[in-house]
Amino acid sequence: MAKVEPGNIMNEDQDESLEDCPSDCPKDGREEDSCIFCKIVQCSAPSHKIYEDDLSLCILDVNPFTRGHCLVVPKRHVPWWHELSDEENASLFRVAKIVSERMMQELSPDFVCMYARGRRIAHTHIFLVPTYRGDVLDRFFNALELFQESPPELAALREEKAMEDVAGLLRMEK
Numbered sequence: 562m563a564k565v566e567p568g569n570i571m572n573e574d575q576d577e578s579l580e581d582c583p584s585d586c587p588k589d590g591r592e593e594d595s596c597i598f599c600k601i602v603q604c605s606a607p608s609h610k611i612y613e614d615d616l617s618l619c620i621l622d623v624n625p626f627t628r629g630h631c632l633v634v635p636k637r638h639v640p641w642w643h644e645l646s647d648e649e650n651a652s653l654f655r656v657a658k659i660v661s662e663r664m665m666q667e668l669s670p671d672f673v674c675m676y677a678r679g680r681r682i683a684h685t686h687i688f689l690v691p692t693y694r695g696d697v698l699d700r701f702f703n704a705l706e707l708f709q710e711s712p713p714e715l716a717a718l719r720e721e722k723a724m725e726d727v728a729g730l731l732r733m734e735k
């Protein structure tokens with residue numbers, strides 16, 4: 562049985578043309594040369610582009626969980642979403658919202674699931690998945706949420722003392 566692996570993004574055998582690549586796309590060749598999302602941003606790899614602004618690009622995921630599953634990536638190679646500049650962060654979530662509203666209008670899902678992980682491809686990518694009750698990702702997250710309550714090592718984390726300790730670490734001074 563195939564493993565469900567969020568983040569399984571690109572196939573090697575894509576053959577879409579690059580004819581939509583704008584002539585002013587960035588081509589700055591750095592260590593990110595091997596990054597598939599940088600290649601897509603630089604138009605040296607194919608993609609189905611959905612929407613973009615100056616800082617972010619939305620494309621179809623080539624291994625969709627549901628019809629219309631998209632990824633939003635920053636145009637700069639930033640491994641983790643919390644390393645984005647404030648401007649990139651604002652752009653990424655603005656583009657995600659614009660595309661999600663379009664998904665709701667055109668595909669009528671129950672809602673659009675959003676998450677960011679990036680263990681496999683360390684270039685920030687936000688998953689936007691039109692979600693319907695009982696679809697693959699819906700079942701996956703339902704199972705994960707049930708699992709969340711069961712392992713003994715997680716039970717220790719929700720003890721009151723442990724919760725107070727970590728809250729104390731994470732709270733910011735105002």
Ligand SMILES: [Zn+2]
Nearest residue numbers: 596599638684
């Ligand atoms: Zn990259």
